[in-house]
Amino acid sequence: MEPNIVTGSFQLMKSLNRSVxxxxxRKKGAISRADIAKTTKLTPPTVSNLVKELLETEMIIETSxxxxxxxxxxxxxxxxxxxxxVIGLDIGSHHLKILLTDINGRIRKKQIHxxxxxxxxxxxxxxxxxxxxxxxxxxxxxxxxxxGIGIGMHGIVDVxxxxxxxxxxxxxxxxxxxxxxxxxxxxxxxVENDARAMSLGELWFGNGHGxxxxxxxxxxxxxxxxxxxNGQVFRGEHYIxxxxxxxVIDLNGPKCTCGNYGCLxxxxxxxxxxxxxNKELKLGESSILKNKENEIDGEVIYQAALAGDLLSQxxxxxxGRYLGVGVTNLIxxxxxxxxxxxxxxxxxxEFILESVKETIEQRALTDSAKQTEVIISKFGEDxxxxxxxALILSQLxxxxxxx
Amino acid sequence: MEPNIVTGSFQLMKSLNRSVxxxxxRKKGAISRADIAKTTKLTPPTVSNLVKELLETEMIIETSxxxxxxxxxxxxxxxxxxxxxVIGLDIGSHHLKILLTDINGRIRKKQIHxxxxxxxxxxxxxxxxxxxxxxxxxxxxxxxxxxGIGIGMHGIVDVxxxxxxxxxxxxxxxxxxxxxxxxxxxxxxxVENDARAMSLGELWFGNGHGxxxxxxxxxxxxxxxxxxxNGQVFRGEHYIxxxxxxxVIDLNGPKCTCGNYGCLxxxxxxxxxxxxxNKELKLGESSILKNKENEIDGEVIYQAALAGDLLSQxxxxxxGRYLGVGVTNLIxxxxxxxxxxxxxxxxxxEFILESVKETIEQRALTDSAKQTEVIISKFGEDxxxxxxxALILSQLxxxxxxx
DNA sequence: TTAATTAAATATAATTATAAACTATAATGT
DNA sequence: ACATTATAGTTTATAATTATATTTAATTAA
Numbered sequence: 057m058e059p060n061i062v063t064g065s066f067q068l069m070k071s072l073n074r075s076v077x078x079x080x081x082r083k084k085g086a087i088s089r090a091d092i093a094k095t096t097k098l099t100p101p102t103v104s105n106l107v108k109e110l111l112e113t114e115m116i117i118e119t120s121x122x123x124x125x126x127x128x129x130x131x132x133x134x135x136x137x138x139x140x141x142v143i144g145l146d147i148g149s150h151h152l153k154i155l156l157t158d159i160n161g162r163i164r165k166k167q168i169h170x171x172x173x174x175x176x177x178x179x180x181x182x183x184x185x186x187x188x189x190x191x192x193x194x195x196x197x198x199x200x201x202x203x204g205i206g207i208g209m210h211g212i213v214d215v216x217x218x219x220x221x222x223x224x225x226x227x228x229x230x231x232x233x234x235x236x237x238x239x240x241x242x243x244x245x246x247v248e249n250d251a252r253a254m255s256l257g258e259l260w261f262g263n264g265h266g267x268x269x270x271x272x273x274x275x276x277x278x279x280x281x282x283x284x285x286n287g288q289v290f291r292g293e294h295y296i297x298x299x300x301x302x303x304v305i306d307l308n309g310p311k312c313t314c315g316n317y318g319c320l321x322x323x324x325x326x327x328x329x330x331x332x333x334n335k336e337l338k339l340g341e342s343s344i345l346k347n348k349e350n351e352i353d354g355e356v357i358y359q360a361a362l363a364g365d366l367l368s369q370x371x372x373x374x375x376g377r378y379l380g381v382g383v384t385n386l387i388x389x390x391x392x393x394x395x396x397x398x399x400x401x402x403x404x405x406e407f408i409l410e411s412v413k414e415t416i417e418q419r420a421l422t423d424s425a426k427q428t429e430v431i432i433s434k435f436g437e438d439x440x441x442x443x444x445x446a447l448i449l450s451q452l453x454x455x456x457x458x459x
Numbered sequence: 460m461e462p463n464i465v466t467g468s469f470q471l472m473k474s475l476n477r478s479v480x481x482x483x484x485r486k487k488g489a490i491s492r493a494d495i496a497k498t499t500k501l502t503p504p505t506v507s508n509l510v511k512e513l514l515e516t517e518m519i520i521e522t523s524x525x526x527x528x529x530x531x532x533x534x535x536x537x538x539x540x541x542x543x544x545v546i547g548l549d550i551g552s553h554h555l556k557i558l559l560t561d562i563n564g565r566i567r568k569k570q571i572h573x574x575x576x577x578x579x580x581x582x583x584x585x586x587x588x589x590x591x592x593x594x595x596x597x598x599x600x601x602x603x604x605x606x607g608i609g610i611g612m613h614g615i616v617d618v619x620x621x622x623x624x625x626x627x628x629x630x631x632x633x634x635x636x637x638x639x640x641x642x643x644x645x646x647x648x649x650v651e652n653d654a655r656a657m658s659l660g661e662l663w664f665g666n667g668h669g670x671x672x673x674x675x676x677x678x679x680x681x682x683x684x685x686x687x688x689n690g691q692v693f694r695g696e697h698y699i700x701x702x703x704x705x706x707v708i709d710l711n712g713p714k715c716t717c718g719n720y721g722c723l724x725x726x727x728x729x730x731x732x733x734x735x736x737n738k739e740l741k742l743g744e745s746s747i748l749k750n751k752e753n754e755i756d757g758e759v760i761y762q763a764a765l766a767g768d769l770l771s772q773x774x775x776x777x778x779g780r781y782l783g784v785g786v787t788n789l790i791x792x793x794x795x796x797x798x799x800x801x802x803x804x805x806x807x808x809e810f811i812l813e814s815v816k817e818t819i820e821q822r823a824l825t826d827s828a829k830q831t832e833v834i835i836s837k838f839g840e841d842x843x844x845x846x847x848x849a850l851i852l853s854q855l856x857x858x859x860x861x862x
Numbered sequence: 863t864t865a866a867t868t869a870a871a872t873a874t875a876a877t878t879a880t881a882a883a884c885t886a887t888a889a890t891g892t
Numbered sequence: 893a894c895a896t897t898a899t900a901g902t903t904t905a906t907a908a909t910t911a912t913a914t915t916t917a918a919t920t921a922a
Contacts, residue, residue, distance in 0.1 A: 065877095097464065099879070290688065297794040305709075381707055508909090527920070531919055
């Protein structure tokens with residue numbers, strides 16, 4: 057089965073130009089036909105014709121008149137953000153987060169539903185469906201004004217089939233998300249791994265904005281990366297690109313849940329940090345967390361560090377340095393312009409970020425590699441669900457490549 | 460400075476279709492206009508028109524008549540391989556290898572020139588220029604029948620500027636290869652890092668053929684990888700993607716030349732293997748290489764292993780397992796369909812390949828990841844120079860994306 | 863021989879971008 | 893106030909292509 061060959065045709069030409077114009081409006085905000093022609097190098101009549109069609113489909117609207125510096129005032133065009141909407145879902149281990157946004161990614165409504173323990177495939181799909189109906193009815197938005205449903209979930213996702221192949225934290229396999237939701241709602245459905253969705257979210261709306269080659273690292277219970285190359289999510293052959301949690305950085309390191317030894321995850325994930333702190337406490341290190349062994353989690357350690365607890369600060373710093381080793385390996389392989397760190401552990405940015413940066417500075421091979429930008433996610437907890445929104449928008453605004 | 464926006468135009472449409480047709484002829488060999496129309500889904504008149512132009516430029520020729528199953532015999536079209544040629548250079552540490560091929564990558568002439576010790580930038584450029592004149596005159600090929608010059612060289616290469624930023628083995632910096640050669644020869648010049656060139660060579664002509672997402676790992680004095688995604692060389696932001704030789708796999712491992720500890724290179728490169736064997740000999744291990752410490756290099760170890768020397772076999776096996784750890788890390792990050800191993804160490808394939816595969820089988824996260832194909836380079840020593848040829852051909856046959 | 867079949871060329875139509883001319887509108891200078 | 897100039901946007905005509913339909917050419921098989 058050959059992949060469809062992209063040939064030049066009138067259709068392609070037109071849809072390419074329509075897409076160029078649409079993206080120009082999206083990126084520049086309110087812009088006149090004349091300015092679109094200038095920035096895209098399309099001729100004014102071409103722009104006028106395609107703008108007319110876009111106005112008819114109500115994808116864009118004429119808003120106001122701009123200022124003139126001598127001459128007719130430009131009529132400014134913007135996306136018709138009131139008209140169309142997108143739904144995003146984040147399927148976590150214990151909660152389903154659902155978001156309704158406009159076409160610019162501005163949030164209209166956010167809801168959270170608990171996911172019962174030992175849920176089945178059908179149960180989860182039902183929960184997704186009812187949550188979508190609920191948010192849609194609450195906000196009274198016609199179904200045909202919703203463009204699509206994006207879903208970010210942990211584990212391994214077959215994006216082409218729209219199937220969650222394995223979701224370890226829910227103990228589920230082969231959930232046919234796309235099929236079921238497309239049948240129920242008759243609209244575009246995109247399913248993606250959480251870290252990869254996240255990275256697209258940061259690219260579109262967050263701290264990756266303006267770049268086209270970033271890596272987003274999700275440090276929480278596990279560690280996963282989403283790799284963006286040329287503005288596209290990079291998935292690899294079997295949808296497991298970016299599984300850096302199981303990158304071996306110490307052949308003689310601690311045993312990992314995956315069976316190997318010295319995976320990055322055993323050094324820098326949330327659980328690894330908690331474990332390290334507990335170990336140090338047992339060894340008799342002094343800390344304000346002494347005798348609170350049962351209450352300790354990531355947030356507690358972070359608060360203790362903020363309160364000046366040296367042991368907590370030290371443990372977080374160390375995690376940052378280990379993470380830095382993994383990040384440096386990643387820089388030497390993928391060499392992105394910017395790395396965005398998100399997930400639970402990134403909350404403790406004051407104690408993590410600097411040691412990651414220092415480690416890169418020490419270890420990277422070249423001056424340019426040392427200059428790789430490392431920043432914290434803009435969205436924190438909401439990174440995945442924003443990414444789910446971006447999944448749909450990136451389809452909507454994609455430049456066509458087949459006819 | 461915005462990147463040029465790709466807009467639809469008649470030019471683009473036509474050049475896209477011309478490129479589609481040209482690539483169809485390249486891939487399928489002798490093919491009729493009618494079959495081109497069928498495989499590309501272009502209409503017969505479109506194909507006829509563009510074929511006429513391609514015949515006029517002499518890029519393709521009508522060869523023979525095919526067989527008919529009732530009806531007019533098809534006239535078969537092929538690339539005019541006799542007409543156009545490509546030159547490839549491999550700049551090694553001690554030798555310059557130069558190759559002249561036809562447009563299908565078939566070798567017409569190969570020459571090797573020694574590179575003097577302590578050569579200067581100018582000296583190296585002169586050597587490149589004279590080697591090109593020599594091979595051109597030897598084969599009596601007009602300059603306007605040579606499409607371009609591809610160059611693969613070790614170290615860090617700025618592909619856009621065509622500058623070798625740093626070539627450690629030659630102790631040279633900032634060699635302005637592209638500028639100088641383009642001025643001298645008035646033709647296309649492409650410079651690329653050796654491992655990346657190599658990977659393109661394997662993709663076009665070698666053991667990556669038919670794939671569009673492979674990783675080629677060059678294991679020799681150092682370890683470097685070339686990553687191919689969607690048929691394109693992936694370079695990263697600062698041209699250092701694939702520098703896996705300095706991927707840390709053991710935080711407490713041996714010191715590397717780069718200053719860090721436990722880089723993959725300290726476990727699985729040629730020098731690392733020699734060093735390990737010497738160490739074992741000093742510890743008193745029995746081997747046919749005993750008391751030959753001064754003669755030992757990679758080739759000697761390989762021959763000893765072939766001759767049944769257990770220590771040599773063991774050392775090579777171990778290197779394969781360490782390499783496997785690095786490769787597994789790479790699989791979890793880049794997740795290619797196929798991995799091609801080349802470079803000096805890959806000569807010892809009988810003792811390396813199986814242990815790499817076993818390690819992946821043991822360590823990879825998912826069944827599909829375990830199934831990543833691992834094979835040895837088709838070209839061995841000539842992998843880089845074949846890649847240099849592929850650099851030019853990939854430009855020549857590139858599908859246009861800007862006008 | 864003749865009908866059917868396949869290949870390729872030709873004529874004509876349809877689609878869309880492009881160029882040039884034109885209309886609309888506003889700011890500015892006198 | 894009014895001409896001049898500048899800018900925005902539309903209309904019309906034209907050019908560059910691909911798409912469709914038709915024709916011609918060359919074979920094979922009955």
